[in-house]
Amino acid sequence: MEVYGSKDIWLWGENGKDTFSVAMVKNLIREGMEDRREQLMQWETWIPMKVNLFVWRAEMERIRTKVALMRRRINVQDGMCSLCDSGDEDVMHLFTGCTFSFGVWLAMGKWCNIAPIMAFHFKDLLSIQDQVPGCKWAKKVIRGIVMVTCWALWKARNEKVFQGTNPKVVEVVAMVKSWSFLWLKGMSKFANIVWKIGLLIRCI
Template sequence: MYNLCSVSDRLRIFNGGLRFVPDWKKGISTVEEISEMQDVLFLLRDASISDCKDTWFWGEEAKGTYSVALMKSMIREEEEVRRDFCMRWESWIPIKVNIFVWRTEMDRIPTRMALSRRRLNVGDSSCTLCGIGDEEVMHLFTGCVFSFGVWSIVGQWCNIIPIMAFDFKDLLRIHESVTGGKWAKKVIRGIVMVTCWAIWKSRNDKVFRGTTPKVAEVVAMVKSCSFLWLKNRTKFANIVWKDWVKNPLYML
């Protein structure tokens, strides 16, 4: 989108609401681009426009104009924040899943509470999947009743009973308790990341498509996607589906 365009060039009123009208040389095509477009449309869902002159703002508080001094101040604040991330990139799962988990650990995915903190009107802030508790990263992946059902079945499948996680970082450390060699830990770490992605995908399907998520369907997605990715992106090209669905570490 061009910097010189006005808001009215890209946002049109249609049926009482706003419609985003992009002017791109190339349309969106990848999964990542489609996902980001869905996030944009969700953010614009409750937006409104006025007849005031368009103004560009900069910074997290959206006040004032850009200056080098403000940028230096922001950099210093970021440097003072202690970085203690657990996420490690896993080679056998797609980049889109790695990026999603990376963003999730930093609380940079558009949960309802995250959008509310940005002063966006999301209406009901309760969890999309269970309706109990505010929808934030910690609840969505470790406190949600629906997610608990998914983790319980995945844990049984991976012979990790029970999966104890009180924070998102706990999920990213599950592989550390797995006995076995390097690949046993890599497989479990990847499955955990795929499970997080599948839970988020089911959440988005309910928000944007109105579907009713089911625990069994999310688990099935975890098993099928992780099987295909491991089979086609690692040395385990000979793994067999009927054995995989019983134990993902059977070949080790």
């Protein structure tokens, strides 16, 4: 080893000739990240921020399902789905594989007058609006209702886990309908919509 009396300098890049900067380090870290996810979730303005955040986290599997808690070595009684008691409770099962959730999605498809909502992955739910004919506002409404439904299912799950309730499909469906109507009427340009026979009707 040789020691020189010159001032120390930073060497950066493949040949040690590039100028060092913090920005270059950040770019290098981003390029080397293995956990790259294609985000399908689109933020919806007529939905409360807490619901947008929840769906965003759910798509990344960052919500506290039983499987997620067990991965963090948090003690839970069992990993079975809280709503149907069948299958491990992860994001994919809770929202697409659970028989309770399936009943809710069927009801929501009928209410929205669209084809039955069939999903095999959480990301499938985030693209339901692409299968709906109509203008961009029709798609925005369907996308929002899907998000509200996910939120209602999670609320029902938490109430059963923490309060010991016994949720029913019809009750969750009713929550989705009422929240969707109130939020759409109060937080969008569709302030003139009315409720008629369980459907959202926009007054022209």
